[in-house]
Amino acid sequence: MTLDNLLKTRANMEERIRQLIGRAAMVIELDLFALPCGCSGYTANTRGLALDDLEVFEEHFLKQLKESAEAVGVSPGFVFARIIPGTQEIAALNVRELCPRCYSDFAATSGKRPRPDIYIFHLVKRKR
Amino acid sequence: MKKKLYVPHPGHFEGLAQLLASSKDIYSIYMAGSPDYIGTGRVNLGHASLEEIAKHTQYCHNKGVKIEMVLNSSCMGGQQLTTEGYNLLHWYLSNLEDIGVDTVVVADPYLVEMLDQEFNIPSVVSVLAFVDSPQKAEFYEQLGASSIVVDSNVNRHFDVLEAIKDAVDCELKLLVNEGCLYRCPFRYAHFNFFSHVNGPPPRPNVQDDYYYYKCLTMRINDPSLIIKSPFIRPEDLEEYAHITDVFKIGGRSHLLNWILNCVDAYANESYDGNLMDLMDCPKDLIDLFNIPNKALDGAIQQWKTHSTVCHTCGYCQRLSDKVTQMYSRMGTPDEKLEQWTTLTKKGIDTL
Numbered sequence: 059m060t061l062d063n064l065l066k067t068r069a070n071m072e073e074r075i076r077q078l079i080g081r082a083a084m085v086i087e088l089d090l091f092a093l094p095c096g097c098s099g100y101t102a103n104t105r106g107l108a109l110d111d112l113e114v115f116e117e118h119f120l121k122q123l124k125e126s127a128e129a130v131g132v133s134p135g136f137v138f139a140r141i142i143p144g145t146q147e148i149a150a151l152n153v154r155e156l157c158p159r160c161y162s163d164f165a166a167t168s169g170k171r172p173r174p175d176i177y178i179f180h181l182v183k184r185k186r
Numbered sequence: 187m188k189k190k191l192y193v194p195h196p197g198h199f200e201g202l203a204q205l206l207a208s209s210k211d212i213y214s215i216y217m218a219g220s221p222d223y224i225g226t227g228r229v230n231l232g233h234a235s236l237e238e239i240a241k242h243t244q245y246c247h248n249k250g251v252k253i254e255m256v257l258n259s260s261c262m263g264g265q266q267l268t269t270e271g272y273n274l275l276h277w278y279l280s281n282l283e284d285i286g287v288d289t290v291v292v293a294d295p296y297l298v299e300m301l302d303q304e305f306n307i308p309s310v311v312s313v314l315a316f317v318d319s320p321q322k323a324e325f326y327e328q329l330g331a332s333s334i335v336v337d338s339n340v341n342r343h344f345d346v347l348e349a350i351k352d353a354v355d356c357e358l359k360l361l362v363n364e365g366c367l368y369r370c371p372f373r374y375a376h377f378n379f380f381s382h383v384n385g386p387p388p389r390p391n392v393q394d395d396y397y398y399y400k401c402l403t404m405r406i407n408d409p410s411l412i413i414k415s416p417f418i419r420p421e422d423l424e425e426y427a428h429i430t431d432v433f434k435i436g437g438r439s440h441l442l443n444w445i446l447n448c449v450d451a452y453a454n455e456s457y458d459g460n461l462m463d464l465m466d467c468p469k470d471l472i473d474l475f476n477i478p479n480k481a482l483d484g485a486i487q488q489w490k491t492h493s494t495v496c497h498t499c500g501y502c503q504r505l506s507d508k509v510t511q512m513y514s515r516m517g518t519p520d521e522k523l524e525q526w527t528t529l530t531k532k533g534i535d536t537l
Contacts, residue, residue, distance in 0.1 A: 069521075
């Protein structure tokens with residue numbers, strides 16, 4: 059993973075989102091992260107993207123987010139969007155490799171909106 | 187044109203020294219104080235203590251530059267009317283008076299009257315008091331205001347500006363580069379939110395600024411909203427000479443080079459670059475849009491006589507379609523600029 063690759067992945071993601079929704083949108087920041095709990099992944103802060111866009115083009119978004127995950131070396135076990143609760147505004151698209159504790163929190167939930175601020179595209183449930 | 191430019195403090199003393207060393211066109215610096223006493227309606231890079239305010243004031247005065255304190259919270263939660271609130275405000279303003287600041291900007295009429303009655307500091311009515319009519323301007327002047335920053339929503343309503351000029355004798359000041367949406371529906375709620383975030387505790391711990399995100403989304407979808415925003419281009423200052431010679435450059439959350447670029451542009455009344463370089467807000471769109479400032483030459487003549495009913499006029503929409511360019515693949519070797527209308531005409535590609 060190089061910084062050039064990260065810059066290119068941000069640009070690719072932004073370009074594909076624009077092509078997909080047919081209008082401008084911004085990926086204003088693409089961050090790789092590691093948390094103390096053991097979760098790791100990437101966060102793409104977006105502007106100009108609405109919940110409707112995700113619902114209409116869900117499979118295309120998921121494909122794009124998985125491709126970006128591969129490009130930056132993140133396993134796409136948990137793919138979700140963060141929404142400003144009560145609104146159409148998408149704050150960020152996220153791909154996360156969950157730690158055991160966070161996995162058990164999310165795996166115990168059901169549906170696409172386990173919390174008002176989260177829209178789940180994809181969660182790989184592990185075998186018991 | 188001879189003019190007085192009010193310029194944002196870059197947030198730290200070294201920055202102030204560099205700013206004043208780099209430009210001779212600054213009439214006054216403006217800065218917020220400590221949010222623990224009176225809030226302010228915008229984000230700041232620094233929170234100056236009274237000792238720091240005294241140091242900065244003395245430095246500015248030694249350089250022949252005035253200093254203005256911006257205490258323009260649009261909401262104080264009613265605390266200002268309590269006994270404790272009054273005592274705290276009175277103590278803080280007394281300190282500012284002792285320090286010798288030149289002016290204090292406030293948004294609450296109560297503070298305009300308090301400054302007039304109990305202090306020897308000229309009060310400036312903030313743009314966040316939304317003075318957009320001669321009647322409101324008269325009210326504030328009668329309350330004791332020495333200067334009024336006119337609501338930027340009427341920056342292109344020359345009939346209103348001229349009526350305000352006729353109605354009052356106090357100084358009028360125009361905010362040139364705020365870049366907010368024309369008749370912004372979020373304005374009151376957003377500034378009240380900022381006032382609490384940048385004011386005395388308890389401060390809300392907010393992850394996402396809904397109003398800012400929504401503002402960005404609206405402009406990303408429709409860049410004509412940027413053209414419609416009531417900024418004043420550096421080239422157009424002369425058109426306002428019969429209203430005022432006092433202009434305020436917004437940008438308290440920006441770094442030194444950005445401030446200097448704006449000061450140069452407005453001092454020279456010319457800027458050959460991206461209009462977005464000059465806009466205080468919204469910052470993020472500088473990475474999306476290129477609107478060549480010089481391509482807007484002459485638009486002021488339309489704006490001076492324009493209809494304010496956008497859907498029947500259409501001038502800004504047409505101008506935006508013609509001049510707005512959009513960046514793609516920024517930050518990579520393939521970075522390019524294309525006309526905004528190119529993308530919207532492409533339609534949807536479902537991969």
